[in-house]
Amino acid sequence: MEDMNLIEYHRTGDVLKDTEQIVDAAQRRAHQSVNVLLVQRNWLIGKRIAEEELTHNGRAEYGLEVIKSLSKSLTKKYGNGFTKTNLYNFYSFYKEFPEIFHSLSGKSDQLLSWTHYRVLLQVKDRQARDWYEHEAFQEGWSVRTLQRNVSSQYYYRMLKTQQPEAVKQEMKMLTSSYQNKLEFIKNPVIAEFLGMQEDTSYLESDLEQSIIGNLQKFLMEMGKGYAFVARQQHIHTEKEDYYIDLVFYNYILKCFVLIDLKTKKITHQDVGQMDMYIRMYDELKKRPDDNPTLGIVLCTDTDEDIAKYSVMHGNEQLFASKYKLYLPSDEELRAEIESQKAFFKLAHIESENDQND
Structure with a gap:
């Protein structure tokens, strides 16, 4: 039976182009696998913190104490990646995206990276955040592109303009240098997740x-x-x-x-x-x-x-x-x-x- 997990590529007859396709496809597959696990991990940690908070009548101050204690213990055992800020982001991630996993495998083919979600957490307007999430996924925005668009109020400018295509083309031009297809390899969050020293x-x-x-x-x-x-x-x-x-x-x-x-x-x-x-x-x-x-x-x-x-x-x-x-x-x-x-x-x-x- 054919293995559906095999790397797929379109044979062109040019061995260099075909090999480049294989390498790029493998890197994308590796990225997707690591990304799904990292997002799941952070969401589950956030969910567990929220559950612990509920055991004390949902008192926010207790949740902060849990985060402080966890940060100290997890950092001692696992090293970088479990600062109080990061744990609070995991908690906020679960709160803001409670339905992102209907099961641990649900929607895994539609997930952005954790660093994308970290940027989305900056957006307090739910409608704007949903729009940024959809556009980032559909258009393949890098994290830096998403951050620039959030910071420059791209969503609201698109709502107000009478020339949306011109605004979109300007955005693509200004963010073209950010669209690095191997961005995940350089991401310090990925290195921390895999327990490796970051290669700088x-x-x-x-x-x-x-x-x-x-x-x-x-x-x-x-x-x-x-x-x-x-x-x-x-x-x-x-x-x-x-x-x-x-x-x-x-x-x-x-x-x-x-x-x-x-x-x-x-x-x-x-x-x-x-x-x-x-x-x-x-x-x-x-x-x-x-x-x-x-x-x-x-x-x-x-x-x-x-x-x-x-x-x-x-x-x-x-x-x-x-x-x-x-x-x-x-x-x-x-x-x-x-x-x-x-x-x-x-x-x-x-x-x-x-x-x-």
């Missing part, structure tokens, strides 16, 4: 990896108190996932130092994003006796300013008088980046020569 190599080009790796070594060898904390550190906000290129702790200054690399001209938005990182670090990581977190935004285009130092308002004097004593100068950073770009270019040329021999 996809976040950097070869040149960026080389520069960041070299800067990490450069700062550690400066002898000015730098201790390495993390590379490509994942920061999740309600609407986006961010990655800080390098994080250090300077034990002389007693502060965290965050470094972000940009491959284009530095913008005000880049500095604003760094300020957000600083606020998050000061709220979540900084201890009472630590000094304010410092952020550095670097640019690889050396026709532009090489660095922008970012520190929260009210700390400028401290930064000017003390911090710069232990930070690399613009000239030092420029020299290191230029040196690494030259090494990378030379290695690339040698590699091409070896392939041509």
